[in-house]
Amino acid sequence: QQQVKQSPQSLIVQKGGISIINCAYENTAFDYFPWYQQFPGKGPALLIAIRPDVSEKKEGRFTISFNKSAKQFSLHIMDSQPGDSATYFCAASTGGTSGTYKYIFGTGTRLKVLA
């Protein structure tokens, strides 16, 4: 019940295409859903996050779609660029309202955008 299932494990997209990464969770107590981006040799960094009171959040070319009833959320990268090539982790956490976060990360998706 504490797992966050992420797919696909790897993804190859042409430059300008749309990259879509999906995550699913079981624990309905999760109330904060961030996506982290990790470049080789670096630590993960927050990319975008959503709370369950909205169904979509967009920041530039990055959009989170959230389906509370299906317990799924996804990251869409529009107009994918070679610089977007990285590993993406979804996460789910409780504590979004209390401020005491407990994060569960997905297994990661390696995205490669071809020039």
Place this chain on the structure above:
Amino acid sequence: DSGVTQTPKHLITATGQRVTLRCSPRSGDLSVYWYQQSLDQGLQFLIQYYNGEERAKGNILERFSAQQFPDLHSELNLSSLELGDSALYFCASSVDRLARANTGELFFGEGSRLTVL
């Protein structure tokens, strides 16, 4: 630069040995998290400290221990090392001291790569 500093960046040691990984959190952050990232594995949560006290435990082996000191830096101790302990160990921090607010964002260091031979 996240502001989180981890040392050493790379460490090679032998089975049965003990190592200590160090983390200096972002200035002002009270909470420190330790994660293990193995090849093709996600980020496995090990342990969390908040202002010197253990807050949460994850899949941390009994051979591993951690602590957070009064100056808020943290150390992860790994003992009786096995080949399977080879991994990238990340420290992350959150919770600004002044704001006492947690936005939910974790700030990760660049990791310590441990190789056990």
